[in-house]
Amino acid sequence: MWDALVNGLFILLDPYRMLMLSAGVVIGVVVGILPGLGGLMGMALVLPFLFGMDSYAGIAMLIGIAAAVPSADTFPSVLMGIPGSSGSQATIMDGYPLARKGQAARALSAAFSASMLGGLIGALALTALVPFARPLVLAFGSPELFMLTILGLSMVGVLSGSRPLLGIIGAVAGLVLGTVGGAPVAPEYRFAFGELYLFDGFSLVILALGLFAIPEVIDLLAKGGAIAQRGSGLGGGWGQGLRDTLSHKWLVLRHSLFGVIIGAIPGMGSSIIDWLNYGYVVQTSKDRSQFGKGDIRGVIAPESANNAREGGVLMPTLLFGVPGSSAMALFLGALLIFGIQPGPALLRDNLDLVFVIIWSLAIGNVMGTLLCLALSRPIAQLTFVPFHFIAPVVLCIVILGAYQETRHWGDLIALLGFGFVGWIMKRIEMPRPPLLIGFILSSLTERYLWMSYNLYDWEWLTRPGVMIIGALCVVLVVGGSVLKARSQTGVRRDEAVEPPPEEK
């Protein structure tokens, strides 16, 4: 194994392959910065050019894209409050408030450093877990997968803040929205009203852009001025962001490993991992008063998990030939173009290639982070430009990004409709993240519940994995409520002790 590890590095260090890896990173950064486009679009873009290319170079390029997107999609999330891709939705919750306080540099620096460490931990975990990954992935049957969706839904309570009932209603509305289109377990189209556009259901990208991007563009235009307050500067926080990440090293490690493990389960998309990690860090923090207002932990946790996830999704993709995500489905296609058959035989016959992939992931992460850091200063300056100059550009790219989903006018109508709903929700202080979580988990919850029931009747409830994850749900919900009550008591006590400003 060690020989293959070193061989893999030397194979990748060939100048042409490194050039292709760099090209992949640049493409990944570009599609990551543009809202609505993501790794899938980047990989689809280069796929036609892979025919005839050196297999190691082509694979390095694809992995470069996969490694760079989760870092670059932080830009729109932090600077504009717009999800750069489906995997950067939760970063908005604290990254954007930091940018509005003039601490965009700190948020970006913390996000990129956490992303890089997460990506490296993901690559390391993939290396270490290669021999053990098979039993790990196989341990998750449909009942355990169903319980994981319940774990995701149990985060709704904590992500609803002081509006728990409205948040849960939002999550239920998301679950209902997710039922539109073809039923996952029966040959039936639901709530499609004969419209061809609705047969496939609504798109997550359009829902996320509608709920977050359109309301933000409208509100910033209505309010006038720039995103950040002039005079507060970028915060001079480049070093501060790095120090934040280092001072929360255990948080980075914990969420990176969480990202790898969840990422290794096929079907658990980046958006699920993003919200799970955000909910988890909020739930397990003693002081939760600053979450949603600009708590740096709310940036570090999802960002480290996001990049580490790439190491996880590669496990089922390489070991079983089961794509861990939609982008990995394209990656599998690329492997087949090169005549490489993924699956257990890959580890036996082509271990060098596995390590080329792992090295590409690690080096691509570092390159992506460095490129993002280099671009940060000029891009962060955008927060000080009067927003009416930026809004038309953002609106144009958001509409363009949404239209790429199915290239149907329905995309644009859905974007505007969800935008209006998101704007109303924001105004009436009905939390939007639960709606998104409900939507993301809807089809998975339905599919796994049905499969579990059909395969095991109700006996699946007694499986050890189900009971462990169930206990984790209870601990998170109950523990979170206790921590919340304690932190509120603490805040009230502090407010009682602290003298009013004029008396100081």
Add this chain to the structure above:
Amino acid sequence: MEDAPTFQLSRWLRTALVIILLALFSYVVWASRDFMLGARLFPQYVGTAGIILCVLELLRQIVRRGREVISDEPNTADLVVDEAEQTPAGYWRAARFFGWVLFYYGLIYLFGFTMATVIFVPSLLTLRFRASLLASAGIVAGLVVTIWLLQTLLMLRLPRGIIPLPF
């Protein structure tokens, strides 16, 4: 503390949205009865849960009406809205920008994406924000080049209008 005109509209909208959701969940439960078993169970369970939750929320709103103080319960689960934007004037300001977005959509429908952008951006900047023609022209030029690059390099498709144009 509570400022009636500021928060009354938000509260009214909140009640309206919950009632709309209640109607939606009721429809989901009612419409699912004709589906096959596999397609019916999930929407029926979820819809029923939604109905119960909406009724609870409406009861909560009725019970707490008159003594709910929105500003005392900061929303930490979503981006915070400024108090000025919660006023009827703030709603009206935002609503006008929805009108601008609809105008953009109308232009896209008629002329396609590129031409719509060329008309919409300078209109918004000069008519609404009194920006200089030079700045508007610069932004439009930059956008057209960006659209062309995205279309060429990323092979993005643009929405086409009903009036045929060569771009």
